[in-house]
């Protein structure tokens with residue numbers, strides 16, 4: 001099997017991850033709820049994962065790193081938790097995943113916000129300057145997808161931040177965390193949302209949001225926190241304020257092991273490795289008849305290693321199936337939970353077929369993908 | 384470095400129990416004190432002082448002069464501090480006084 005669906009979830013996980021999960025499962029306790037030894041061990045697992053995940057953002061304060069089951073929860077928590085006055089204007093890219101688009105749509109439909117979108121240029125890239133005409137004194141929130149899970153295009157978050165440093169900025173780092181250095185993003189964003197199972201190489205059911213000091217995020221859910229138990233009111237200090245209920249200790253044990261691996265291998269090294277592979281596929285794919293590559297071409301610095309294509313004569317799902325049955329190549333077809341990005345790319349509603357590389361892919365994998373596309377293109381002409 | 388709690392050490396001094404607002408803070412404090420080889424031990428929060436589930440930090444009173452300024456400096460001041468004598472707990476003043 002050649003696994004090229006790391007944008008959906010990474011595979012394989014690094015050495016040590018499944019062992020760490022198994023060890024945690026052998027421990028009977030829940031973190032922060034009891035005072036006995038196994039409970040202390042569970043608290044330590046969570047603490048270690050918290051420090052390591054905050055470490056992705058450089059010197060970010062681990063107390064402000066809140067765990068969630070995934071980034072969908074984190075984005076909902078941030079988008080619905082930052083208090084906005086009625087009629088506030090919210091700006092996002094037109095490349096958002098549904099985990100941002102749907103909460104924004106919900107608020108828009110309720111008449112709570114006015115939602116504006118920055119469209120990519122012809123070359124598939126979002127230009128920071130295109131934010132300017134959308135800004136107004138009523139702009140109260142920016143929600144930006146750091147890299148498109150469809151086209152791989154990176155959003156120039158740092159530049160956009162400079163254009164409106166006082167507007168709270170929520171970053172969807174689902175496709176960049178672990179694949180792109182984020183050390184400076186505790187500065188460039190007010191809330192950074194993460195998911196553990198993609199580039200961070202951890203188990204599913206892990207994720208979080210880091211909240212900059214001074215930013216107020218109200219809880220989506222309240223309940224048991226292991227702190228302030230005497231009160232019927234949920235604690236208002238982080239991370240407990242946004243963590244109601246028992247955490248996924250087992251998953252977080254695996255996430256911490258995955259973060260050890262990322263640290264050892266180096267995120268910049270992983271970025272170079274993955275971009276090399278995307279470069280091989282993009283280079284080899286040039287000139288394949290009937291093949292269209294979505295999003296930015298040329299300069300690899302503007303992207304992550306996600307490449308979506310359409311091939312004339314094939315629906316996105318037929319192409320994906322042909323790649324799997326004929327070549328053992330796993331891809332993802334369809335709309336990738338991001339209809340907006342496909343609309344912007346002219347591939348709605350049919351979607352596209354996505355190849356997404358991970359740290360364990362090899363140049364041979366990229367060459368195999370290109371060769372398969374070439375052959376399938378040839379077969380199409382023969383029909 | 385860990386030293387077991389010693390409620391009465393014969394010199395008339397006792398044990399201090401430090402309660403932190405979150406588990407994250409107590410574990411940050413643990414990491415810091417461990418790195419400096421300062422003596423303390425983590426214990427279940429005594430139910431007499433705090434109804435919370437979770438952990439507290441126990442110190443010998445004579446070590447408090449070393450430990451408290453370190454916590455203070457790292458912005459890891461405990462939420463509450465109690466002195467334990469036998470089974471009785473008394474709240475300690477928030478500033479100094481150790």
Ligand SMILES: Cc1ncc(COP(=O)(O)O)c(C=O)c1O
Pocket residue numbers: 007008070071072073097099145147148149172174175195196337
């Ligand atoms: C850009 C982006 N945001 C959000 C998500 C949602 O991730 P999760 O399902 O882990 O919440 C994904 C992936 O599915 C994504 O690619």
